[in-house]
Amino acid sequence: MQDLLDYALKNGIILQEKGNCQFCGAEVTGGVIECHNQVHHLADMVDFNNPAYYVTRFLSVDAMALQHGELHGPWNNHIHLTRLHLILKKKVTWTYAKTPLLSNIINQYKKNKTEVLTPPPLTQRGNLTTSDLIKITSPAECVAFVRQWAQEVYTSFNQHQALVATIADEFLVTYY
Numbered sequence: 001m002q003d004l005l006d007y008a009l010k011n012g013i014i015l016q017e018k019g020n021c022q023f024c025g026a027e028v029t030g031g032v033i034e035c036h037n038q039v040h041h042l043a044d045m046v047d048f049n050n051p052a053y054y055v056t057r058f059l060s061v062d063a064m065a066l067q068h069g070e071l072h073g074p075w076n077n078h079i080h081l082t083r084l085h086l087i088l089k090k091k092v093t094w095t096y097a098k099t100p101l102l103s104n105i106i107n108q109y110k111k112n113k114t115e116v117l118t119p120p121p122l123t124q125r126g127n128l129t130t131s132d133l134i135k136i137t138s139p140a141e142c143v144a145f146v147r148q149w150a151q152e153v154y155t156s157f158n159q160h161q162a163l164v165a166t167i168a169d170e171f172l173v174t175y176y
C-alpha cells in the first residue's frame, strides 16, 4: 500500500480518498485505498501457502494490478497481462518460479522499446471489483470468483491481447 502511495505521489497521480475507486469503479466510500484494503479478504478466505490456491493468488494479483494499472511502473502491465494470457489462454500451471522467468522475457523484450500498455478507460476494466470480492464467504466461491474477475479484466484489455500473445509465445518457446 505504501509503495502505491509513493508511486502516485512521485508520478503526480491524485488519489481520491472519497467515493468509488477512481480506477476500477469499486463501490466504496473511501476511494482507492479502501478498494485496496478490501483485497485482504482473500487471505481470510483461502490459505495462500497451500499450493492448491497458488493460481488464485496469481490471478488475483494480476486482476488487481491491471485494474489499477496507473499505480505501478508501466512495464508491470506487460507482466501481469502476459501472465493472465499464459494461465487463462495457454493453460500454463503457474508457479512462483515462473514469474522471474517471465520477467527475463519482458526484460529482453523491452530493450530499445518505449511502448506503453495503456489500460482501458477508468472503471471499464471488468465488471467485478473488490466490492464483489468482499461478499465472498467460502474458499470454493473465492476460487471461482477470482477466475471470473481475472477473465473479465483480461477481456477488457482486448486491444493488447495480440501483443502479449507474442510475448507469451516467446516465454513458451524459451522455457518449454
Ligand SMILES: [Zn+2]
Pocket: 021, 022, 023, 024, 025, 026, 032, 035, 036, 067, 068, 129, 130
Ligand atoms: Zn479499485
